Amino acid sequence: MAFTVDEAKLWLINLNKIYQQEKMYLSELDQAIGDGDHGINMARGFNELNKKLETAEYHTTADLFKDAGMVLLSKVGGASGPLYGTAFIKAGGALKDKEEVTKEELAAALFESLEGLKLRGKARLEDKTMLDVWIPAIEFLQNHPKVDWDEFKKLVKEKMEGTKKLEAKKGRASYLGIRSVGHIDPGAASSYLLFVELARVCEGVGL
Amino acid sequence: MAFTVDEAKLWLINLNKIYQQEKMYLSELDQAIGDGDHGINMARGFNELNKKLETAEYHTTADLFKDAGMVLLSKVGGASGPLYGTAFIKAGGALKDKEEVTKEELAAALFESLEGLKLRGKARLEDKTMLDVWIPAIEFLQNHPKVDWDEFKKLVKEKMEGTKKLEAKKGRASYLGIRSVGHIDPGAASSYLLFVELARVCEGVGL
């Protein structure tokens, strides 16, 4: 079984639904330790992406991801826009013109995304950012030849919740210093949602 | 028995206490149909007047009233400042250099005050202003050779309360039009307090 452009599309379309649903939740997380727009940003960006997906046709996941990255880059804004934009553009770049993507290739592509995120945002593990979900998620995918998606979902959930105890060092939440402790990082939460939905799609095709 | 400069002073000193006490009440009346400062204005003006009275010496009620008028004029502000200021200046002018003042002379002096108020404010009976207390009050004093002060107090109270049903034609309350109905006019209330206190002082000397 493989991850095709249809699966990629399904992932993003479902993600849009999820971000619309969780718009207020993500914004509330951001109100606690940021400026309160994260859910609004994600919902706006993915809504635009969804519109694009409704009309455009893609032959490769690479093209789809690159385009998705461009839309997110120009519609999300804030800190998360360049980050999620970069992530998809990098993944697209890594996949070249493959029509079907194996689990290893997908993991490798997402590793490139992570490298892009690190380069762009200069954050490190435990800075209380989306990286606190991304880093363990990608590690897990790369270290498990056969992925137990339930395990994976459990892991990202744990890591997302783990940001609660951290003091922020990057992003707006860092201005709060110690007062940032006790709240889930909004970007970690949106990344958690992204990985859970990826797991669902992969499960569906038995990846 | 007569109204001397001591009685005049007592009246104003007591009035200050009353306006300090009723500052919030008068301002609340003004919040309902005006801009909410009437009690603040009266309290500020009479407080200044009180300070002046504590140090200055007066030989005639005329001088006392003229000075009181000047202080009110320069410290009350708003619509009520020029009105109360004018009232006292005119009364002072009418009393000339008399040391003792009979009831007739006092009534005549306050009639001059009323004329001053009318000239300055151009309001008429039932415009929902302090005149709705002043006009019947002065009429009563002039028409009763021997004043029944209890009757007088009843009358001014009635007239003050009577402003409730009126629609304002002058002052800030007039901008509310029909919405001004149902509220006591703040200036009528402060004038009511002024006349009640006058009655008390006059009763005390058996005027």
Add this chain to the structure above:
Amino acid sequence: MKKLINDPESVVSEMVAGFVAAYPKKVKQVPGTNVVVRADAPVQGKVGIVSGGGSGHEPAHGGYVGKGMLDGAVAGEVFTSPTPDQVFEAIKAVDGGKGVLLVIKNYTGDVMNFEMAAELAEVEGIKVEKVIVNDDAAVENSTYTVGKRGIAGTVLVHKIAGALAETGATLEEVAAVANKVVANLSTMGMALSPSTIPAAGKPGFTIDENEMEIGTGIHGEPGIERSEIKTADEVADILLNKVVNQLHLEKNNEVAVMINGLGATPLMELYIVNNRVSSVLKEMDISVRETFIGEYMTSLEMAGCSITLLRLDQQLSELLDAQADTIAFKK
């Protein structure tokens, strides 16, 4: 009540002191008063212009003292007309020998206090003229009432009368042009939230989360009517309509527009209101010479706005365009 103040009793004197300390090259205080005049007052050979009123309308009126606008501004207590002695001090401080014009907003208190000051000045031999500004379209005019209030449009009276005074015009000419502005001026306001006089400690009125007041003035007072809260476009239409009708504006008229914030309304929202105003005026073929958007005449921290239109002719246009160099209004 949450305010950055020290003592409700001293807000006006501290405000004036902090204002004068900020702009020593532009203004000076008449000692012992809450009167602020041009640093170079009195300007010889120029008609002096004095305005003022209660405080709480900042930048009015001190912000408009300077070349091309006011010579002096008198600050009363919060929302309380200044007293005659203070106005008289302002008149004396700005009289440069050509007389003084008093620009008075039409409130009983302001009119009486400024009138008494004018009487005092005349006794001292200073020529004084008065112009009463009554631009508030919310209030009906009637011979039995005090008539319409003066609100934000007053700033344009300062601007244009001030510009003419700079040219060396006579007191009569300056008064005449001020009256011409008043005759062509109309404003209508609304509020989303009330304001609180520091010494009162609580708001002038209360208003529900889903309500607004139409036809509010600038003294924290309730408006003419209350309605359900509406969109910016609907609000703009209501206010603009009233103002356009009041002025009997017609196709090809030229106007100046002022979208004035009452205190707490973000500029963002005023721009959104102007988006509607400018497109409606365009549809009506009314041309806009200049648009002013900002806080020109406030009501402490009231949320809301007013829309002012001034119909222009050749003379008014030229005077509107003339240079002005004040703290809050520069051209």
Add this chain to the structure above:
Amino acid sequence: MKKLINDPESVVSEMVAGFVAAYPKKVKQVPGTNVVVRADAPVQGKVGIVSGGGSGHEPAHGGYVGKGMLDGAVAGEVFTSPTPDQVFEAIKAVDGGKGVLLVIKNYTGDVMNFEMAAELAEVEGIKVEKVIVNDDAAVENSTYTVGKRGIAGTVLVHKIAGALAETGATLEEVAAVANKVVANLSTMGMALSPSTIPAAGKPGFTIDENEMEIGTGIHGEPGIERSEIKTADEVADILLNKVVNQLHLEKNNEVAVMINGLGATPLMELYIVNNRVSSVLKEMDISVRETFIGEYMTSLEMAGCSITLLRLDQQLSELLDAQADTIAFKK
């Protein structure tokens, strides 16, 4: 949430449209974007200066577009950094051949989006320099964190860099003077009430009737610490102290002062704050060349203020004094 808006989704585009409609002689919009540039952009032979950020800080940044300050301003969504494509459009629209300086407030989002735009511009052969403004004294600087935020002092970076750019200076020179301003600039803010992002519908934080937040930024976010509400003088002392220490100010230093309102705080209160600030600086023998009081960099309808000091030298003083003709800042 009570706002004069039509639709939370379209506040920015309607705002930009209403803004441009108001000032057609001063600014123009880059079609299809929320970018506003000088009416005469690109100015040939002059370094272009572009700034911007999330919306909700009006008059920043569109209000500072004009002669002597910015060439272009990019408006993101409310409190959300603008995207690289929009910033890139601004760079292209203002490049007059001498390159473009980006003035960026130090937020992760702003930095990343402007950086990506700079990368795009360099690909197209446009020379770009960046200056990161981080004047917020409330935040500790550390190599492990993102460092201090950029807040109200940014306006003085626009002013001084803009003045130097007008003289025909090179991109490197303009960037250098901007960095010099940043090195001598410090701001500290506080809030009495929060602000509400239209699309969020409720305030960014809640705060009790008797509390205030010290060290707030300009994005409706909570501050660094919460305390009992204090008097204007006490607040001024806390903010000023922090800023004076941050800059290591000494006797006989000369500064520019900005008392910035965050949105809902009346000018009256800002003047009262300045009354304290000016007298404390006088006592410290620090001389004030110029004081700016008003709403320069707001946070929607947040109540509160910030105090900015900029230490001046000969060059900065001259550039501060130079002419500027923008909508919100005129000299």
